[in-house]
Amino acid sequence: MRNLAELLLEKTRENPAAEHLRYRRDGAIASLPRAETARRAALWAGALARHGVRPGDRVGIVSEKSVSHAISFFAVFSRGAAAVPVAEELPEAEMRFIFEDADPALILASDAYLEKTRSAAGRVPVLALDGLPVEGAAELESGPAAPGDLACVIYTSGSMGRPKGVMLTHGNFLANAASSLELIGAAGGDVVLSVLPYWHSFALTVELFTLLMAGGAVAVPKDKRDFSRRMADYRPTIVLLVPRIAAMLRQGIAEQVAASPAWKRRLFARALANASRVCRADPGLSGPPWARAMRWICLRTVLRPLRARLGGSFRFFVSGGAPLDAECQVHFTHLGIPIYQGYGLTESSPVVSAGNAAVHRLGSSGTMASWLLPKGGGDYTFEDDAGRRGKDLTGELLLRGNCVMAGYWRREEETAAALRDGWLHTGDVGYVDGDGFLYLAGRRTNLTCLLGGEKFHPEPIEERLKSAAIIADCVVFGEGCKNAYALVVPAAEHAGGMPRDEVARRIRAEIARLLAESPAHWRPRDFALIPPLTISEGLLTSTMKIRRTRVLGRHEETIRELCARNGDRAPACARAVSR
Numbered sequence: 001m002r003n004l005a006e007l008l009l010e011k012t013r014e015n016p017a018a019e020h021l022r023y024r025r026d027g028a029i030a031s032l033p034r035a036e037t038a039r040r041a042a043l044w045a046g047a048l049a050r051h052g053v054r055p056g057d058r059v060g061i062v063s064e065k066s067v068s069h070a071i072s073f074f075a076v077f078s079r080g081a082a083a084v085p086v087a088e089e090l091p092e093a094e095m096r097f098i099f100e101d102a103d104p105a106l107i108l109a110s111d112a113y114l115e116k117t118r119s120a121a122g123r124v125p126v127l128a129l130d131g132l133p134v135e136g137a138a139e140l141e142s143g144p145a146a147p148g149d150l151a152c153v154i155y156t157s158g159s160m161g162r163p164k165g166v167m168l169t170h171g172n173f174l175a176n177a178a179s180s181l182e183l184i185g186a187a188g189g190d191v192v193l194s195v196l197p198y199w200h201s202f203a204l205t206v207e208l209f210t211l212l213m214a215g216g217a218v219a220v221p222k223d224k225r226d227f228s229r230r231m232a233d234y235r236p237t238i239v240l241l242v243p244r245i246a247a248m249l250r251q252g253i254a255e256q257v258a259a260s261p262a263w264k265r266r267l268f269a270r271a272l273a274n275a276s277r278v279c280r281a282d283p284g285l286s287g288p289p290w291a292r293a294m295r296w297i298c299l300r301t302v303l304r305p306l307r308a309r310l311g312g313s314f315r316f317f318v319s320g321g322a323p324l325d326a327e328c329q330v331h332f333t334h335l336g337i338p339i340y341q342g343y344g345l346t347e348s349s350p351v352v353s354a355g356n357a358a359v360h361r362l363g364s365s366g367t368m369a370s371w372l373l374p375k376g377g378g379d380y381t382f383e384d385d386a387g388r389r390g391k392d393l394t395g396e397l398l399l400r401g402n403c404v405m406a407g408y409w410r411r412e413e414e415t416a417a418a419l420r421d422g423w424l425h426t427g428d429v430g431y432v433d434g435d436g437f438l439y440l441a442g443r444r445t446n447l448t449c450l451l452g453g454e455k456f457h458p459e460p461i462e463e464r465l466k467s468a469a470i471i472a473d474c475v476v477f478g479e480g481c482k483n484a485y486a487l488v489v490p491a492a493e494h495a496g497g498m499p500r501d502e503v504a505r506r507i508r509a510e511i512a513r514l515l516a517e518s519p520a521h522w523r524p525r526d527f528a529l530i531p532p533l534t535i536s537e538g539l540l541t542s543t544m545k546i547r548r549t550r551v552l553g554r555h556e557e558t559i560r561e562l563c564a565r566n567g568d569r570a571p572a573c574a575r576a577v578s579r
Helices: 004-014 034-050 067-078 092-102 111-121 170-184 201-214 224-229 243-258 262-278 289-300 304-308 326-334 412-418 458-465 500-514 548-554 556-564
Strands: 019-025 028-033 058-062 082-086 106-109 126-128 150-155 165-169 191-194 217-220 238-241 316-319 339-344 351-354 379-383 395-400 423-432 438-443 471-477 485-490 526-529
Touching: 004 034, 004 067, 004 170, 004 201, 019 034, 019 067, 028 034, 034 067, 058 067, 058 092, 058 111, 067 082, 067 201, 067 217, 082 092, 092 111, 092 150, 092 165, 106 111, 111 126, 150 170, 150 201, 165 170, 170 201, 170 351, 191 201, 201 217, 201 238, 201 339, 201 351, 224 243, 238 243, 243 262, 243 316, 243 326, 262 289, 262 326, 326 339, 379 423, 412 423, 438 458, 458 471, 458 500, 471 548, 485 500, 485 556, 500 526, 526 556, 548 556
Parallel strands: 019 217, 058 082, 058 106, 082 150, 106 126, 191 217, 191 238, 238 316, 316 339, 485 526
Antiparallel strands: 019 028, 150 165, 339 351, 379 395, 395 423, 423 438, 471 485
16 A cells, blocks of 8 residues: 555445544534545545645645544545644644745635634635535545655644654555554444544544544544533544543543432442452452452443443543543543553654553553564664663663654754654653553653752653642642742632632642652642643643743743742743743
C-alpha cells in the first residue's frame, strides 16, 4: 500500500457498503458507508485540482471536528498534496504564523471559522469546506504519493515557543496505524468515538487510519456536550479521550451518585470497596472466591447503569495526549469502565505504547508498539544524565523506526537537535520494567530541583491535584526554592459564588488529601489562586497543555509574594510575552 488514499480505496473495494462514519443529523444518528466517503473525497479532490492544488502542495484545513473534516484529508491525499490541519481555537496571530510558515496553496475552512481563517490567511485563497460539492458521480484515485512522500504537516503545541511543523509521511502513518491496530486490539466490529480534533495526531491516526485499516467505524459527535451527555446514542465500543475529559466524566458520575437515594449510595460504596479487594493492576482478579463472585454481581447490578450511559457495546477508554493520574485509572477500573493509558508524540506518528484489555498494568503507559520491536525493524532505549544508554536505565526515552518523523518543516537546526545519531529524542523521562511496561515521569526540561536537592517532575503532581472537582488547573513549581508551591485555578462550577477564603480552605484540604501518601517534597507548602488559563492568552496550547514558562512569567509577582510569606526565595521565572 503506497499511501493513505489507497487505504480508503482498498477498504472501499473490499466492502463499499460497510459503515465508515457515524454522526448526528437532525437529532438522529446517521451513518456514511465507505463508498460515500470515497465518492465525496473524489469530488473534493477534483475541486482542489480546479483551484490549482498540485501534487506536493500543502492544503491548510481549519474546522471543528466533523464528517466533512474527516473526508477532507482523503481528498487532499488523493490529490497528492499534504494536509496542514490547524487548531480552530488558536489566536489569529498564531494561526497567521502557521499559514506563513507552511505556505499552503489553498486553505479549507468550515463556515464557523471562515471569517477568522480569511483574516489570518493573507494572500492564500480560502475555500469554504461546507461549500464543496456533494452531488455527482466520481471515482476516488489513490494519487501519485509514495510512502516516503509528505502526508501531513502537524504543528506542535509550542509549549516552549513558536509551533513547529512536524513532517509525517504516508509511510509513517501507515506503519503506525498497523502497529496501533495490533496494540489497541481494534477489530472490524469496533466503533471508536472521541471528541479529540483531527489536528491532534492521536485522533487522526487512530480514528481515520487505524479503524479504517481494522474495518471498523468512527463516530463523530456534534460537539463536547453531545459527546459527554449523549455518548450512548453512538453505541461506541472504544472511546478516545485525554485526562481532562476523563476527569470531567468522573465528576459527572460522582454527581450522579451524590443525587441518588441514600440506599443506592451505600450500595455503590460497597461495590467500590469490594472492587478494591479483588481488582489488580493487571488483567484478572484476586482475593477470596466470595469477593470475586460479589464483583461479578456488582458489575451486573449496582454498576451496570454507569456502563449503560456509554451504550450497550462499550469495551474500554484509551487515554492519550497527557499523563493520566494512576488513581483516576484505578477508580474507573473499579467502576468496571476500564481506561488503558497510551503514550505517543506527534514526532512518532504518534503511538509509542498503550495498554489493552489483554495486556495492561495500571499506572503504566502500556507496552511498546511493534514498530519499536525487532519484528517491526525499530528500537528504543533510555539515556540517563551521565549520557549512558540502555533499556534497563531510567532516563530520556529515545526512539528509532519507520514511524519517526521526516523532520520539522523548514527547521533544519531543530530537526538536527531532535534527531541525533539516528534516534528521536522524545524529551520524556521514564523507564521500562522487567515485564516490558513503560512508566513515564514527565518532561526532561520540567524536572524541578529544590534547594535541598530533592527533585520532582511537576506533571504527575498536577494531574493528581486536578482530579479534585474544585481544581480546574494548576501549575506546580519550586526550582531553587526550599519547598514546592502551586498556582491553582479554581473550578468555576464548584467555586463560583463561594467566598475566596472558603475556596482556599477547600483547595488546601484537597491538596492534603490527594498527596497524603506522596513523597514530602511533592507536597506544595502553599498555593495562590489565579484566573483561568486560556488558549487566547497564550497560556495553554491548542491541545490544552500548560505553557509553563509563560504562566510563571505572567504571575511572577504573585509567585514572589507567595514565596516571601513562606520565608522562601522565588524561583527564576522566565518573563512571558503575551501574543
